[in-house]
Amino acid sequence: xxxxEQHPSTLSVQEGDSAVIKCTYSDSASNYFPWYKQELGxxxxxxxxxxxxxxxxxxxxxxxxxxxxxxxxSLHITETQPEDSAVYFCAAxxxxxxxxxxxxGKGTHLIxxx
Amino acid sequence: GAxxxxxxxxxxxxxxxxxxxxxxxxxxxxTTMFWYRQFPKQSLMLMATSNEGSKATYEQGVEKDKxxxxxxxxxxxxxxxxxxxxxxxxxxxxxxxxxxxxxxxxHFGDGTRLSIL
Numbered sequence: 001x002x003x004x005e006q007h008p009s010t011l012s013v014q015e016g017d018s019a020v021i022k023c024t025y026s027d028s029a030s031n032y033f034p035w036y037k038q039e040l041g042x043x044x045x046x047x048x049x050x051x052x053x054x055x056x057x058x059x060x061x062x063x064x065x066x067x068x069x070x071x072x073x074s075l076h077i078t079e080t081q082p083e084d085s086a087v088y089f090c091a092a093x094x095x096x097x098x099x100x101x102x103x104x105g106k107g108t109h110l111i112x113x114x
Numbered sequence: 115g116a117x118x119x120x121x122x123x124x125x126x127x128x129x130x131x132x133x134x135x136x137x138x139x140x141x142x143x144x145t146t147m148f149w150y151r152q153f154p155k156q157s158l159m160l161m162a163t164s165n166e167g168s169k170a171t172y173e174q175g176v177e178k179d180k181x182x183x184x185x186x187x188x189x190x191x192x193x194x195x196x197x198x199x200x201x202x203x204x205x206x207x208x209x210x211x212x213x214x215x216x217x218x219x220x221h222f223g224d225g226t227r228l229s230i231l
Binding site for chain 2: 001034041042043044045046049089100101102103104105106107
């Protein structure tokens with residue numbers, strides 16, 4: 001089955017700086033890669049996703065890049081703010097994210113230092 | 115937008131009790147729902163895929179007789195943790211997706227925090 005590795009497990013950055021979280025996946029058939037933000041005790045919230053036919057996607061301060069050849073994808077957050085502090089999960093699935101469940105990375109605890 | 119409701123949000127019960135968790139899609143029909151489990155400070159792990167009108171598909175290592183899944187309608191899937199023990203204490207989260215648009219992401223419920231004493 002699919003295996004998703006995520007690094008780092010903890011990331012501390014100064015407010016205003018950029019944060020980058022990286023993930024690799026093992027199944028070349030995976031074609032959907034979402035990123036979720038989870039605050040303590042709450043459900044994961046989708047912040048951005050990318051499909052395998054696209055190399056990069058951006059939404060305001062958040063961007064995701066995908067390298068299918070290397071089987072890795074990254075989350076980039078620019079101009080970080082205190083409210084960005086949370087646990088971030090990458091995930092992968094096949095069939096457009098619908099027919100197959102998501103395989104999650106282990107998560108990155110992002111800490112924004114004021 | 116699409117909403118998934120999960121109930122109860124929190125349950126505490128004695129060891130040996132069976133606990134049922136409901137997952138409802140409120141404004142769309144979901145032929146497929148997913149059940150995940152999340153232990154404290156860990157990631158979400160897919161337990162099973164719930165298919166309306168047919169048997170659920172369980173991930174490797176998940177006991178189907180322990181975690182009973184019923185998806186009797188297009189808007190409701192239930193997960194029953196049978197004879198729960200302290201090691202079953204976890205955060206259980208369901209998700210669903212509208213089959214009408216395969217490009218739409220999954221929508222997660224608010225989760226159920228299960229504590230077995």
